[in-house]
Amino acid sequence: MSLPQPEAETSAHDVVILGGGHNGLTAAAYLARAGLDVLLLERDDHLGGAAVSAEAFDGVDARLSRYSYLVSLLPQRIIDDLGLDIELVRRRFSSYTPDPANPERGLLVDNEADAAAAAGAFDRVGAAADASAWEAFYTETALLAERLFPSLTEPLPTRAEARALLGDDAAWNAFVERPLGETIDERFTNDLVRGVVATDGLIGTFTTLDDPALDANRCFLYHVIGGGTGDWDVPVGGMGAVSGELARSAREAGAALVTGAEVLGVDPAGRVRYRLAGGERLATAATLLANVAPAVLERLVEAGAPDAPAEASGSIAPRDQAPFSDDGPIAVPPVVRERLRALHAPEGAQVKVNLLLTRLPRLRDAEVAPEQAFAGTFHINELATQLDAAYATAARGGIPSPLPCEIYCHTLSDPSILSPELAASGAHTLTVFGLHVPHRLLERYGNDELRALLQQAVLDSLDSVLAEPIASVIMTDAAGSPCVETKTTLDLEAALRMPGGNIFHGPLSWPWAEPGVPLTTPAERWGVATRHPAVLLCGSGAVRGGAVSGIGGHNAAMAVLEQFAG
Numbered sequence: 393m394s395l396p397q398p399e400a401e402t403s404a405h406d407v408v409i410l411g412g413g414h415n416g417l418t419a420a421a422y423l424a425r426a427g428l429d430v431l432l433l434e435r436d437d438h439l440g441g442a443a444v445s446a447e448a449f450d451g452v453d454a455r456l457s458r459y460s461y462l463v464s465l466l467p468q469r470i471i472d473d474l475g476l477d478i479e480l481v482r483r484r485f486s487s488y489t490p491d492p493a494n495p496e497r498g499l500l501v502d503n504e505a506d507a508a509a510a511a512g513a514f515d516r517v518g519a520a521a522d523a524s525a526w527e528a529f530y531t532e533t534a535l536l537a538e539r540l541f542p543s544l545t546e547p548l549p550t551r552a553e554a555r556a557l558l559g560d561d562a563a564w565n566a567f568v569e570r571p572l573g574e575t576i577d578e579r580f581t582n583d584l585v586r587g588v589v590a591t592d593g594l595i596g597t598f599t600t601l602d603d604p605a606l607d608a609n610r611c612f613l614y615h616v617i618g619g620g621t622g623d624w625d626v627p628v629g630g631m632g633a634v635s636g637e638l639a640r641s642a643r644e645a646g647a648a649l650v651t652g653a654e655v656l657g658v659d660p661a662g663r664v665r666y667r668l669a670g671g672e673r674l675a676t677a678a679t680l681l682a683n684v685a686p687a688v689l690e691r692l693v694e695a696g697a698p699d700a701p702a703e704a705s706g707s708i709a710p711r712d713q714a715p716f717s718d719d720g721p722i723a724v725p726p727v728v729r730e731r732l733r734a735l736h737a738p739e740g741a742q743v744k745v746n747l748l749l750t751r752l753p754r755l756r757d758a759e760v761a762p763e764q765a766f767a768g769t770f771h772i773n774e775l776a777t778q779l780d781a782a783y784a785t786a787a788r789g790g791i792p793s794p795l796p797c798e799i800y801c802h803t804l805s806d807p808s809i810l811s812p813e814l815a816a817s818g819a820h821t822l823t824v825f826g827l828h829v830p831h832r833l834l835e836r837y838g839n840d841e842l843r844a845l846l847q848q849a850v851l852d853s854l855d856s857v858l859a860e861p862i863a864s865v866i867m868t869d870a871a872g873s874p875c876v877e878t879k880t881t882l883d884l885e886a887a888l889r890m891p892g893g894n895i896f897h898g899p900l901s902w903p904w905a906e907p908g909v910p911l912t913t914p915a916e917r918w919g920v921a922t923r924h925p926a927v928l929l930c931g932s933g934a935v936r937g938g939a940v941s942g943i944g945g946h947n948a949a950m951a952v953l954e955q956f957a958g
Contacts, residue, residue: 413441416683417638418945424645433653445632451870453811457631464618465941480625485768519582554904573601586776598741626805657696660924685897740881740893748875766801897933914954
């Protein structure tokens with residue numbers, strides 16, 4: 393969509409939204425439905441940001457959830473308010489974890505198993521003592537979800553109010569006041585069980601479970617409270633179906649959704665300079681909503697200064713740049729090295745691999761069917777000790793071996809993302825999320841080299857628990873190339889403007905206001921304030937942002953409506 397002509401190069405609106413990811417679309421829908429004049433600017437030729445579906449392999453009719461892939465934190469309130477036609481499928485199997493020391497056995501967590509069957513599953517991997525501890529532990533996380541999740545779409549509670557909402561001092565101390573690793577070690581004795589529990593605190597977060605900074609605790613909290621239950625669901629039609637419904641709701645409400653609009657600079661007083669195919673434009677508004685990472689917003693603000701250059705940099709480091717080699721430093725602009733190492737810069741810590749298979753591979757574990765193992769989250773090489781070792785290796789600048797991985801198969805729950813012919817053939821998708829591969833590895837490896845090494849590490853990790861090489865069941869595309877797509881942190885940065893490939897746009901925050909944090913303005917009360925009064929965060933970088941939730945967009949919209957009402 394393009395702006396009407398010949399209206400000038402300047403247009404005035406109530407609200408301008410920077411970025412057309414799912415949070416920006418959520419905010420646009422709410423505000424347009426309230427009668428405001430909303431302009432949303434998206435630099436790509438499509439909407440959705442990280443919540444998109446795409447035909448990743450040439451000549452293969454399969455629309456994969458290319459980046460984000462499951463839904464947990466999207467509140468039913470948003471679905472109902474915006475009239476979204478979204479179907480989410482609950483997975484029967486929570487997880488399967490082969491024993492790396494003996495891949496002929498593994499822990500299958502079946503949500504429909506009775507008490508005896510559940511205990512037997514733990515006993516099978518030598519973890520009988522942890523069966524009851526598992527049940528008690530997740531009873532506590534269910535309480536967290538039930539009590540805290542509804543507050544995510546309300547004004548920020550204070551820390552004391554959040555603690556009172558939970559109403560359980562033991563649970564508060566276990567998950568908020570002390571490192572997650574202490575709680576896990578205290579509750580569980582088995583290395584494999586400890587690892588399965590720990591991974592929810594490490595997804596996209598480069599830390600250890602015992603770090604007193606409690607980054608793992610915050611990551612864990614968001615992974616177990618979604619929907620008030622902690623369940624992670626499969627979106628029918630893929631993640632693009634979620635963004636597509638949000639875009640439809642916003643467009644039907646009257647929001648102008650403009651793609652191909654590259655934002656060049658932002659004046660925090662309410663002016664946005666951007667480029668369309670026909671040239672540069674200027675949009676003004678009383679309020680700007682930033683559906684971009686806070687670090688990207690600051691670069692745009694710098695570029696919006698009167699003496700700023702015409703282009704705003706959207707990348708921390710050039711693609712395929714290798715600041716370091718095994719033999720030491722190589723020629724590279726010092727600014728690149730400084731930006732990669734900057735302590736304040738967001739840093740992602742994962743690799744995403746999409747695969748299309750001719751069929752599911754056979755397991756070494758003969759008692760578990762592949763259709764069971766891959767239907768939930770398939771944990772590979774994620775013993776607690778392996779996670780610790782992987783962190784230590786990556787912190788030294790190396791690639792963990794074996795690489796801890798989490799895998800799931802979308803098509804077991806929803807084959808609609810495949811053509812009928814492809815689905816009938818037995819084809820399946822696999823989504824792999826490799827842990828503990830931080831953005832800082834680019835200081836040693838060029839991006840092409842790192843991508844190739846991480847892809848092989850993922851395939852090797854899979855092979856370690858399969859009864860046949862994963863390569864033997866990978867489909868080929870129209871050119872005869874394997875249907876494998878690997879995205880490094882730098883690839884994510886380039887494609888999605890996520891600095892450092894950080895999937896949360898920066899460090900996660902607790903879903904409440906800490907003592908001393910001001911809550912005087914609507915933006916502050918809703919957790920979307922920036923240092924610029926007329927600019928609000930509406931994406932994953934907001935307090936309570938992160939994952940596919942729409943919460944950042946909802947809360948920014950609520951703050952704007954309070955401002956207009958005032």
